[in-house]
Amino acid sequence: MDHRRSRTSATRRLFEEERSAEIVADSFADTPDPRLQHVMTSLTQHLHDFVKDVGLTVEEWEAAIRYLTATGQKCSDTRQEFILLSDVLGVSMLVETINNRSDGTATEATVEGPFHVVDSRPRELGDTIAEPGSGEPCLVTGRVLDRTGTPVPGAVVDVWQADADGYYDVQHETRPEYDLRGLFTTDGNGTFWFRTIMPRYYPIPDDGPVGELLEKTARHPNRPAHIHFEVSAPGFRTLTTHVFVADSPYIDDDTVFGVKASLVREFTQVDDPRRAAAAGLDNPFRTVDFEVVLGA
Amino acid sequence: MDHRRSRTSATRRLFEEERSAEIVADSFADTPDPRLQHVMTSLTQHLHDFVKDVGLTVEEWEAAIRYLTATGQKCSDTRQEFILLSDVLGVSMLVETINNRSDGTATEATVEGPFHVVDSRPRELGDTIAEPGSGEPCLVTGRVLDRTGTPVPGAVVDVWQADADGYYDVQHETRPEYDLRGLFTTDGNGTFWFRTIMPRYYPIPDDGPVGELLEKTARHPNRPAHIHFEVSAPGFRTLTTHVFVADSPYIDDDTVFGVKASLVREFTQVDDPRRAAAAGLDNPFRTVDFEVVLGA
Numbered sequence: 001m002d003h004r005r006s007r008t009s010a011t012r013r014l015f016e017e018e019r020s021a022e023i024v025a026d027s028f029a030d031t032p033d034p035r036l037q038h039v040m041t042s043l044t045q046h047l048h049d050f051v052k053d054v055g056l057t058v059e060e061w062e063a064a065i066r067y068l069t070a071t072g073q074k075c076s077d078t079r080q081e082f083i084l085l086s087d088v089l090g091v092s093m094l095v096e097t098i099n100n101r102s103d104g105t106a107t108e109a110t111v112e113g114p115f116h117v118v119d120s121r122p123r124e125l126g127d128t129i130a131e132p133g134s135g136e137p138c139l140v141t142g143r144v145l146d147r148t149g150t151p152v153p154g155a156v157v158d159v160w161q162a163d164a165d166g167y168y169d170v171q172h173e174t175r176p177e178y179d180l181r182g183l184f185t186t187d188g189n190g191t192f193w194f195r196t197i198m199p200r201y202y203p204i205p206d207d208g209p210v211g212e213l214l215e216k217t218a219r220h221p222n223r224p225a226h227i228h229f230e231v232s233a234p235g236f237r238t239l240t241t242h243v244f245v246a247d248s249p250y251i252d253d254d255t256v257f258g259v260k261a262s263l264v265r266e267f268t269q270v271d272d273p274r275r276a277a278a279a280g281l282d283n284p285f286r287t288v289d290f291e292v293v294l295g296a
Numbered sequence: 297m298d299h300r301r302s303r304t305s306a307t308r309r310l311f312e313e314e315r316s317a318e319i320v321a322d323s324f325a326d327t328p329d330p331r332l333q334h335v336m337t338s339l340t341q342h343l344h345d346f347v348k349d350v351g352l353t354v355e356e357w358e359a360a361i362r363y364l365t366a367t368g369q370k371c372s373d374t375r376q377e378f379i380l381l382s383d384v385l386g387v388s389m390l391v392e393t394i395n396n397r398s399d400g401t402a403t404e405a406t407v408e409g410p411f412h413v414v415d416s417r418p419r420e421l422g423d424t425i426a427e428p429g430s431g432e433p434c435l436v437t438g439r440v441l442d443r444t445g446t447p448v449p450g451a452v453v454d455v456w457q458a459d460a461d462g463y464y465d466v467q468h469e470t471r472p473e474y475d476l477r478g479l480f481t482t483d484g485n486g487t488f489w490f491r492t493i494m495p496r497y498y499p500i501p502d503d504g505p506v507g508e509l510l511e512k513t514a515r516h517p518n519r520p521a522h523i524h525f526e527v528s529a530p531g532f533r534t535l536t537t538h539v540f541v542a543d544s545p546y547i548d549d550d551t552v553f554g555v556k557a558s559l560v561r562e563f564t565q566v567d568d569p570r571r572a573a574a575a576g577l578d579n580p581f582r583t584v585d586f587e588v589v590l591g592a
Binding site for chain 1: 308311312313323324326327328329332333334336343344345347348353356357361364365366368369371376378382385388391392393394395397406515548550553555556
């Protein structure tokens with residue numbers, strides 16, 4: 001590159017502690033994409049503020065370099081350690097939230113998570129997504145509405161969840177068919193219902209740098225029990241969210257900060273052989289109703 | 297881990313955009329090491345402030361995850377891409393500076409850089425560190441002083457530099473002996489002097505993610521010409537710094553922000569056969585005087 005090329009900025013970029021962020025930000029003055037320039041300028045300012053606020057030592061900086069390197073090198077085709085790091089620092093939830101702000105009427109979003117990796121099988125309303133006898137029976141019912149409360153017929157409700165041991169189907173080494181996933185379509189009243197088992201809370205992968213961070217900060221690696229929902233219909237913004245089990249361990253301490261108060265539901269205990277038989281479930285069972293309001 | 301274990305904090309960590317950093321910071325409440333808790337709390341606050349300030353999109357977050365992953369995976373035994381990233385964001389210089397603050401009398405520090413990887417050979421004052429005829433001749437003179445201006449005899453002055461093509465010895469594939477390095481000891485007057493050639497400006501490695509960032513932000517990868525100094529003496533803090541060549545390309549635009557105004561020196565042209573002969577150099581030559589003041 002020709003060192004004589006002109007620069008937009010005529011600033012002499014001589015380093016000074018007080019003006020450090022300003023000097024670095026100035027080096028981005030010629031960035032062709034104004035959005036990239038804005039993002040890099042802000043990132044520089046916040047990074048420098050952080051280093052100054054804590055008075056980062058050389059040893060801490062070296063530890064940070066080693067940590068980021070190890071995090072990158074832990075990544076593979078089946079493992080994304082930087083997403084996990086973003087998750088446990090609440091950054092993933094923050095990005096999800098600011099990009100899917102609710103107007104207070106639409107159902108709130110939460111993170112998609114790493115397990116939406118196979119297509120859910122289309123199923124009939126009332127079908128079970130669980131193998132019989134594989135856990136505590138559960139009936140899930142709900143409706144999809146627009147923000148005026150009008151039902152949305154024909155909405156596609158994609159659900160997936162962990163099993164009674166806290167594992168997703170794809171985490172089992174051998175499994176003939178994927179289960180605990182289903183693709184349902186709401187009926188003429190915007191209603192959906194299906195049978196399943198109670199999901200269990202589970203730990204995120206903690207045998208890498210993120211697990212080391214959790215260990216050193218006395219944090220546990222667990223997420224409270226939940227069922228994932230992705231709900232879509234023509235003319236609406238697709239919603240990615242969870243319904244959380246109110247009495248699950250870790251309900252108030254999700255290690256990825258995915259729980260929003262509006263997404264927690266009681267999974268009610270039912271001990272009624274007639275209702276169980278009508279639903280096609282063993283008695284007793286649990287049930288939850290989850291009303292989904294789609295935004296535009 | 298037992299989910300019933302007690303927590304210091306009784307906060308329910310349900311996610312809210314407005315309180316996001318506070319909620320995540322609270323999850324570090326039980327960190328045994330108070331310094332680690334302080335650093336993680338501050339990091340969380342600044343990260344969340346950054347995401348909110350720019351309104352980071354999901355696509356940008358995904359690009360950041362990919363970028364950090366590629367940076368980690370570019371690292372090897374001979375390449376540290378995260379240090380390069382820290383360098384071009386001015387973070388390395390900031391950390392170096394806040395950990396080696398001058399009181400205004402001691403010589404300022406700058407980054408050590410990645411090329412201080414072999415021990416410099418001990419040499420006699422006046423020796424040359426360059427192969428004869430390998431570049432523009434240069435005489436370097438100087439003194440080591442304490443902050444009261446008293447000379448420091450017996451100070452060890454370790455110097456290393458790039459050659460006339462901008463390469464360090466270790467960057468050449470075959471080189472029988474390392475050169476352009478020397479370990480000198482100041483005489484009874486705190487004086488040192490040696491012969492060398494003029495160093496050239498050079499690019500940092502730019503064939504990885506850091507090079508991609510520089511390209512996308514229209515930044516060049518170059519550092520202005522400089523000679524590295526590491527000066528140590530019993531009872532003083534070891535100083536790691538450079539002396540920069542005032543008329544070098546990029547002198548006001550070092551891609552790693554290593555230049556401080558106090559470290560720039562004129563390398564004066566001398567056309568005087570008698571002075572050249574006295575110094576043991578071909579005529580004409582360049583010369584610089586660098587007075588180093590050690591701090592406590």
